Amino acid sequence: MALSGMRGLSVFISDIRNCQNKEQERLRVDKELGNIRARFKNEKGLTPYEKKKYVWKMLYIYMLGYDVDFGHMEAVSLISAPKYPEKQVGYIVTSCLLNENHDFLRLAINTVRNDIIGRNETFQCLALTMVGNIGGREFAESLAPDVQKLLVSSSCRPLVRKKAALCLLRLYRKNPDVVNVDGWADRMAQLMDERDLGVLTSSMSLLVALVSNNHEAYWSCLPKCVKVLERLARNQDVPQEYTYYGIPSPWLQVKTMRALQYFPTIEDPNTRRSLFEVLQRILMGTDVVKNVNKNNASHAVLFEALALVMHLDAEKEMMSQCVALLGKFIAVREPNIRYLGLENMTRMLMVTDVQDIIKRHQAQIITSLKDPDISIRRRALDLLYGMCDVSNAKDIVEELLQYLSTAEFAMREELSLKAAILAEKFAPDLSWYVDVILQLIDKAGDFVSDDIWFRVVQFVTNNEDLQPYAAAKAREYLDKPAIHETMVKVSAYILGEFGHLLARRPGCSPKELFSIIHEKLPSISTSSIPILLSTYAKILMHAQPPDPELQNQIWAIFNKYGSCIDVEIQQRAVEYLTLSGKGAALMDILAEMPKFPERQSALIKKAEDTELDTAEQSAIKLRAQQQAQTSNALVVTDQQPANGTPPVNQLGLVKMPSMSSTVDHESADQRLSLENGTSNKVDSQPPQADLLSDLLGPLAIEGPPGSSVPSQPNTNSGLEGTAVEATAIVPAGEQANSVQPIGNISERFHALCLKDSGVLYEDPYIQIGIKAEWRAHHGRLVLFLGNKNTSPLVSVQAIILPPSHLKMELSLVPETIPPRAQVQCPLEVINLHPSRDVAVLDFSYKFGNDMVNVKLRLPAVLNKFLQPLSVSAEEFFPQWRSLSGPPLKLQEVVRGVKPLPLLEMANLFNSYRLTICPGLDPNPNNLVASTTFYSESTRAMLCLIRIETDPADRTQLRMTVASGDPTLTFELKEFTKELLVSLPPATRVPAQASPMLPVAQPAGAPASNDPGAMLAALL
Structure with a gap:
């Protein structure tokens, strides 16, 4: 009978493996599930062995990915079977099929407890394994005392005690209250004296979790942990089965050093000396060998030791030794070791004063910038940024500028921002700083934020000696046939203010400056034109004696833009045209900009704040990551979360917001703004340190007038x-x-x-x-x-x-x-x-x-449960026709809409996961969108939206929303309407040159200019 039963299971598995496709497999599984269900209905006729056989089949079907929604009671009932084969099946299948909140588990608690406190070691192991796998608050409250007794029992074999330690660890993570700190600390200290390395390793895992939440209660364990490390480092009483490639129990070494990192300090000098001797032995005895497995084990121990050395703030001699060891690692061929070497060198740099020692490896670190692995390149950039000071700033910044030309796009924004900060922070002279920023803009204009060129303008404005040099450099860059728009803006601004200082140089007369700047006008966006208009007015003012030809050319430009649709450009052109007729009075009206009030650079302030945050973070970052499994609420000291994020990249960058300043400087900013025809207001609060932001997150720097900065103050309303x-x-x-x-x-x-x-x-x-x-x-x-x-x-x-x-x-x-x-x-x-x-x-x-x-x-919110979906005409129109009218299809004329060009409206819809489907509506003034909404009641529900706009009145439109659920249709209609009536600033899409969304017109479809026309030609 036993052979027949096992043959039936084997035949079923063979049938599944021989299925030609998924459909055949599903049919075979359904047939077997039906057979099992029928047999379970007649449970009284089943022997325990037959029940075991069918429960095995259920587990196999569950492992294939099919839902098994019956037979749970039969699986749980096998736990109480007296024989091992049936009991084993019951425990295994219950662990896999049931979660911690399943009602059937309550029925098994007493049976599981009896097995735990019983004399049968095999049953104890089965019970502990299941409790550890499932966890759960009820198991924790009911069984934790018994598990604790097993762990400290002197009569239990090591196998049972190991499982008890891991089971208690799982219960503690689910419910920390199960461990009474007052009575348990001494027991944990006794467990650290355990001679069996298996029990000791499991107990150390438990200790790591306990001290991560409350190290104060476990001070008595600290000297015991040091003795464990001494025992392992000297290979005393370490069985062969716990020696991995000649390394005594590397797992236990790592866990022990990890536990030590949760204690803030070691007061006892003897304990501290013993620990440093062990760490010294680890540092001296680790090297790169050919065997990959031995490398992995030895480096796991080594890098944990490095983290502990940094945590304990060891003597400088040991720190120097660590840096020298890491210096060897960053030069090896194995990329993982190079990465770890660079990362730990960066962490060490943040925590201790080893900058001079790290500088010896500068050439190798710069070589790592060209590594094929982008992760290594990022770590090298991180390290170069941290080790830069006045003595090596020129070399490092020049290397960054050189690397910028070949770096991939993913790193260019980070590179340019770091180079700008280093140039400002450690510039030997301001002319070098100007050179660096202009090179940055030239090589990576798309990745240079406005804040960077705002800052260089402030430097030039505030330093008279620098103004002729900056103007000459700006003039040189304008000679290039193709330059970035940011370069056009900064060059135009500087030449407008200080171009007259170059009047005696060849090619720098007002007429020549105007000509070369005006050549760039067709290549720039609308937002940059105001800066050029201000520059033309300044050039005209400085052209003494007046040049009639130049005057007529500039007046013609002002006349042209005096009727521009853009209010900012129109206002400037009209005002400058009127002012230019004032003659000599123009010199007073358009006088040179006053100096900016002295203030700390927001770039440097942000960098300094981040460095302060990062110093402590770097020392215990690894320890924080290791706590990731201690509980559902994870305490992570100063750790950056993550865009993407994927762990959040420490060096990722955030787009720069608008200008900010302080109240003390408002008058200077008002003068600056009035001169250029704008009224820029600034916030009064400086940016605060951001624990969650990236390394150089949102920055706030005051910008020169005419830059693309919001002209209205930001308010909560x-x-x-x-x-x-x-x-x-x-x-x-x-x-x-x-x-x-x-x-x-x-x-x-x-x-x-x-x-x-x-x-x-x-x-x-x-x-x-x-x-x-x-x-x-x-x-x-x-x-x-x-x-x-x-x-x-x-x-x-x-x-x-x-x-x-x-x-x-x-x-x-x-x-x-x-x-x-x-x-x-x-x-x-x-x-x-x-x-x-x-x-x-x-x-x-x-x-x-x-x-x-x-x-x-x-x-x-509602849009989080939308999944973008683009549908074709063949998919759209049958669905649209099938949803004939209310309540599944609702239509409403919406008034008071914020006027938006069609392209901006399309981008807005896409940002809320409503996918625009071009080509479905013959009217180019209309939009058609689709998406899929998910909820437990509707499952995946297709939603269709049509927006009909009126070109003559952008403040009203007609909206039609359709879906297969009346509630969903209404909610989505209201959501879309409110979205269009009042747009939050965060959702605004920058204005584009084209005011309309190009919509393809189907062949044979009649052209229609009526914004209210229905889809008559297609429906």
């Missing part, structure tokens, strides 16, 4: 009435706290409605960031709670207030966030049905005497 704002439960920015937020809460929320990572809230004490991932109707968000201060945040509470259409589950949030630390709290989201309501995070904490409570909208 600019976001009222948007598509998402209308559904908000909590008004943004209305928090009754003495602690005021940094930045506009509403703007941050709207930005996160469009992207999946960023800052949700920030104040002087805390920063809350979000990183999200969306799949169909499921979402996973991670809240990054970053303590920005050197004191802990206490009484931390986070409560989710979900709307009825969202099922949300937030992991445990710790009550205390340590200093300079970051807590990661996963948040699971399930969309049950269509709705525009928004979830709210009720967050509070206490810092000193300040009790802060904020209610923040979470960006789990």
Whole structure:
């Protein structure tokens, strides 16, 4: 009978393997599931062996990826079988098929407990393995005391105690309360004396989790950990089976050094000396060999030792030894070792004063910039940036400029920004700084932000000795046949202000300067024309005696642009034309710009703030990453989250925002703005350090007039009435706290409605960031709670207030966030049905005497559950016809729409995951969009939208929305309407040259200019 049963299982597996296609496999699986279901209905006639056979088949079907929604009771019942084969099947299948919240597990708790406290070691191992795999709060509360007794029992074999340690680790991660710190610390110290390396390794994993949450309670374990390391380093009493390629238990060495990194310091001099002797032995005994496996093991131990050396702030002699060792690593052929060498050298540079020693390896580091692996190139750039000072700035910046020409696009923005910061921070003289910035703009204009050329203009304006040199260099670059638009802007501005200083040089007369600048006018965008108009007015003013021909040429240009549709250009042209008739008075009106008030560069300030944050972060970054499995709420000290992000790249860059300044400098900025016909206002708050931002994130530098900077002040009220704002439960920015937020809460929320990572809230004490991932109707968000201060945040509470259409589950949030630390709290989201309501995070904490409570909208909004979908005419029109009218198809005339060119409107729709489908509507003034909406009630639901605009009146349009669900149709119609009526600044799409979206016209379709025409020709 046994042979027949196993033959039946073998035959089923063979049948599955012999299936020709997926359909055959599905039919065979369905047939077998039907047979198993029929046999289980007559369960009384089944022997335990037959039940075991069918449960094995269920597990195999589940492993193939098919749903097995029955037979769970039969699997659980096998746990109580008296014989090992049946009990083994019950434990294995229950572990695979059931999750921690399954109701059937409650039925098995007593049986599992009896096996754990019983005398049968085999049954104990089976039970511990299942409890460790499933975890769960109920298992933790019921079984943790028994598991603890097994772990410390002297009568149990090492095999059982190893499994008990790992099982307790899993239960602790699910519910930290299961371990009583007061009574357990001494037991953990005793476990560190264990002679069996298997039990010791498992216990060390448990200790790492315990000390990561509360190291204060486990100080007694610290000297024991050092003794463990001594034992391993000297290869004392280490069995052969725990020696890997001649290295005594590398896993235990790594775990032990990781545990030591959670203790802030080692006070006892004998313990500290013993530890440093062990670390010295590791550093001296590690080298690169040909065997890859031995390399991996020895380097795992070595780099953990380096992290511990940095954490303990060892003597400079040992640090020098570490740098010398890393210097050998960055020169080997193996790319992984080179990468680790560069990364650890960078971390060491941030933590200790070893800059002079690292400089000896500068040539090899520069060579790494040309490595085929982009990860190594990024680490080399990171290291060069950190090791730069006055003595080597010229060499490093020149290397960066040379590398810029061949670097891939992914690194050019980062390269240019770092070169600009280094040039400003360590410039031996200002003329060299001007040379560097102009070379940057010339070689990588697309990747140079406006803030960089704003800064060079400030330098030139404030230093009279530099003005003739800068003007001459700008004149040289204009001789090139093709230059970037940014170069045109900076050259035009400098020559407009200081070109008259070159009047005696050949090719630099006002007429020649005007001619060479005007040649570039056709190649620049509309936003740059105002700068050129200001330059023409300045040239005309400095042309003494007046040149009638030059005057007529410039007046003709002013006349031409006096009727330009762009208000900024029109106003400047009209005003400059009027002013140019004032004669000598023009010299007073268009006088040279006043000097900018002296202020610290926002570029350098941001870099310095980041360096301060990074110094501590780098020393314990590795330790922070290793804590990733300790609990659902992860405490990560000063660790950058991540765009993309994918772990967020430490060196990634964020697009630069508009100018910012201080109130003290307002008058100078007003004079600057008035002279150029604009009224630029600036914010009064400087940017704060950003725990979640990239290395050189949003920068704020005052720009010269005429640059493409918003001419109106940013206010909180600019976001009222948007598509998402209308559904908000909590008004943004209305928090009754003495602690005021940094930045506009509403703007941050709207930005996160469009992207999946960023800052949700920030104040002087805390920063809350979000990183999200969306799949169909499921979402996973991670809240990054970053303590920005050197004191802990206490009484931390986070409560989710979900709307009825969202099922949300937030992991445990710790009550205390340590200093300079970051807590990661996963948040699971399930969309049950269509709705525009928004979830709210009720967050509070206490810092000193300040009790802060904020209610923040979470960006789990309707468009997050949309999946862009482009449909063809063959797919669109049958669906459109089948949805004949209300409530599945709704139409509305919308008035009060923000006037947008059609291309901008199309880009806006695309940014909200509503895909524009060109060619479906014969009227070029109309848009057709499609998308797929996901929720638990609708599943994947196709949505179709048609927008009919009136070219004569862009403030009104007719909108038609269709889907297979009435609620979805209504919600999507309202969402789209609110989106069009009031656009948040974060969703604005830059104006393009073409005001219309080109829509292909189907063959034979009649041309129509009626914006209200239906799709009569096609429907």
